[in-house]
Amino acid sequence: MIQQNLNELENKAVYLIREANAKLNNIAVLWSMGKDSTTVLYLIRKAFAGKVPFPVIHIDNGIDFPETYEFRDRLAKKLNLNLIVAKSEIKREISGFSCCGANKTVELKKILNDKGFNGLIVSIRRDEHGIRAKERYMSERDKDFKWDYKNQNTEIWNNYVTNTKKDGHIRVHPILDWNEIDIWNYIKREKIPINPLYLSKEGRRFRSLGCTHCTTSVKSNANTIEDIIKELKTTKTEERGGRQQDKEKEYIMQKLRSLGYM
C-alpha cells in the first residue's frame, strides 16, 4: 500500500477545512467514531488552534458496538465536542442498501433540515471504492441528497464552488486523497485515540467499522498501531471486505452514493 507524505496530506486537509468553514456559514462534521472520521476531528482541531468550532453529528442506529459508544462518550468529553446524537430508526430488514440507504440517510436529512446546515464534512477516501474516486473535494447535494455525478463542479487551482441549489448542501471531503495506511501513520504520529475494536483480540480485528449488523472482523494478530501499519504494507485484500453494503450487486455503491449515502 502506498504511503504518502503526511505533511502534504495534512496541509491540503487543513486548507479544505478552513475553506469550507470560511465559505459555508453553517457546517457540521459527521463522526462515526471510526479511524477516518476521528482523524478528521483532529485535523479540524489543527485548523482552528485546538478547537472543533462546529457541531459533530453521530447518526446512531442503536446497533453500534458497545466499545464504539464508550469511545464516543470518552472522546467527546475530552475534546469538548458539541455532539449531536441523532437516533435513526431501523424500519426495514437490516442490511446494506435499505439500512444505510433508508435509515441513516433519512435521519441525516432531518438534522440538516432542522439545523439548516449547508456544509457537511465527511470522511470518505478515494482509495476505498472506485465510485468514491470520482468525488470532488467539495461536492454538491440537492435537497433530496441526490449527487448529480454527471455534472460536477469544477475544482481548479484549489478553488471550490460552494453555492448550491435551494436547500442543498456541500459535502466536504478533506481526506479524499488519503490511503488507509496514511490514516494509520497519521494516527501514530499525532497520537490520535482509536476505537479499541481496530486492535486484534483473539486473532481477529476490525479493519473497517460499521454497525454490528453489516461489519465483520478480519483475521489478524495486529494489536498495536505499529502492527496494523506493518500488516497493511503487505496486504492484498480490500479494506471494506467486511462491509456488506458494498457487495450486494454491481453499482450498489453508485446507487447508494447518488441517494446520499456517505
Added chain:
Amino acid sequence: MKKYRIVMLGEKDHGKSTLLANLLIASNSISDERINEVRAVSKKSKTRFEPAYILDAFSEERSRGMTIDTTRADITYKNSIYELIDVPGHLELIKNMMTGASDSEMAVLVVSAKKGEGFKPETKRHLFIAMMFNVKAIVVVVNKLDESGYSRKAFEKIKDQVLNYIKEINPRITAIAIPISAYNNENLISKSENIKWNNGKSLMETINGLKNSIKSDAKNNGAYKKEKEARIRILVQDVMQHSGQMAFGIAYSGSIKKKDRIRILPENATAVIKSVSSTNAQESSGMQKIKNLSIRFDRKLGIKRGDIIYDMHSAPAYTRKFRAEIFAINAVDLSKDLEKIRIVLNNNDRNIKGMKVLRAMSPITGKKISVISKKIKPNTCVDADIILNSAYPMEKFSVFENLGRFLVFVGNRFSGIGKIK
C-alpha cells in the same frame, strides 16, 4: 515518498483509461479484488476483459465505453509516487478535464496510431490547456501500435506532428515521444519485443527521467529564486475571534516568526507578529511548499479573507487594472455579459467593471484569429485588459503563480481560466 501529479490527456477512444488501468495492474498498485470485480462485470456483459473499467467505475461510463469524469490513481515506481489523473477526452466534458489537469506537473498525452485515429484537433486543445496550467514536461505515447502493425513509420509521423505542435506553443516544455500498446501492456514498464526498432526507454522509465529534469529546472534559478523565497506572501483564508483576533492563512512564500514586522493589503497597515504556529507538527526536509498558519498580531486589525500579508521590503501589486491571458471554454459577450462576469481571484469573487480584448488565438491552429473586441469565442485564448470594481492585491502568474491566477464565471457558469501578466 515524493508525489508527482500526471494528467493523462488525449482523444476519446485513444486508450487513456486502458493505459492507466494496465499501469496499475503491471505495477501491482491495485488489489486483486478490484481486478476480479472488473473481470466479473466484463464476463457478465460478454465483452473482452476491459481494464478501463477499473477507472470507469460509473455504470454509464462502462455501458457507453467512455470516461465521464476525472479519476485519480496512484502508482509507485522507483521510490516515487505518481498520481495519474484520468480525464474525459470528450469535448463537452472539458471542465472535468480541466479539474483533473489544474494541479499536474507532467502530462502523458495518448495518441492512437490506428488508422483513422491519430493527432486530432481535440487533442491539441487538451495539450494547450495543460500547458496553460503549467505542466512542465509531456510524454507523448503513441498507442495502439499492435493495431498498426508495430509500424515505425506510423509512430514517427505522429511523433513529429505532436512534438512540432508543442514546440510552437511553448518551446520551453520538455517533450518526449514513445511507442506503446496499452492493451497488450507493451513498453509501459518493461520494453516490448514487438517494438524492437525503438531503442528508447519504456513509459515509466521516461516519466522517471523527466521527474529529475523538472527538479533540476527548479534549481536553475539561483540568486533570483533565493531573493524571491525571502519575500513573504501569506493569503488570508479566514479570521476568527478565538481568545482575541486570529488569522488563518496559507503561506505561499517566505516564513514569519514572533516579533517580525509585516504589512497587510488592502488595509495598508503594519503590524508585529505576536504569535504564529504552523499546523505541521514536524517540519520535514523542505518537501512541502505551502504551510497553513495561525497568526496573532500585536493589535486588532481590519484583516479579512482574501487579504495578503507581506514583508517590509517587497510588495504585491495593489491595483484594479491588470492585463491577463484568458482561456475561455464558453463564449463570453462583453456587451451583454459584463455585469454577470465575476472572477475568482485569491479565493474571492471579484466583479468586473470593464474588459477589453487585445489579441486572440486558436489553440487548434496555433494562429492568431481576428478580434471582435466585445466577443470572446469559445475555446480560444485571449489577452485582455481587465478593470475590477476596486483595487485588490495580486501578483503576476510568472512570479507567484498561486496569487496570479483566476477563474472566470458568467453567472454561475464556469467559463474559463486566467493568468495575470
